[in-house]
Amino acid sequence: MKEDDLLIITADHGNDPTWPGTDHTREYIPILIYGKNNAYGKDLGVRNSFVDIAATIADALGIDFETTGSSCLF
Numbered sequence: 068m069k070e071d072d073l074l075i076i077t078a079d080h081g082n083d084p085t086w087p088g089t090d091h092t093r094e095y096i097p098i099l100i101y102g103k104n105n106a107y108g109k110d111l112g113v114r115n116s117f118v119d120i121a122a123t124i125a126d127a128l129g130i131d132f133e134t135t136g137s138s139c140l141f
Contacts, residue, residue: 073102073127073140077120098139102127106141114139 068074076099083092098111098120118136125132126140 068101068103070103073100073105075100075120075123100139109141111139 076097078096079091082089086092095113096117098114100111100123116136118134119139120136122132122134122136123139124130125134126138
């Protein structure tokens with residue numbers, strides 16, 4: 068990765084193995100963010116919304132993006 072690259076790894080809403088069917092039944096998803104210009108080892112905590120990822124991407128790209136989400140960059 069280059070100095071200004073940002074890697075975001077996440078998942079779609081998971082499936083609870085104790086629930087019948089394949090509907091999205093987990094309300095939380097993992098978010099891992101890596102970039103040389105971002106804080107190392109920072110706990111992102113429990114985010115309010117999946118839209119925080121979109122806010123993070125917009126922040127990293129310097130795009131003015133109106134959203135209810137908040138960036139995960141530090």
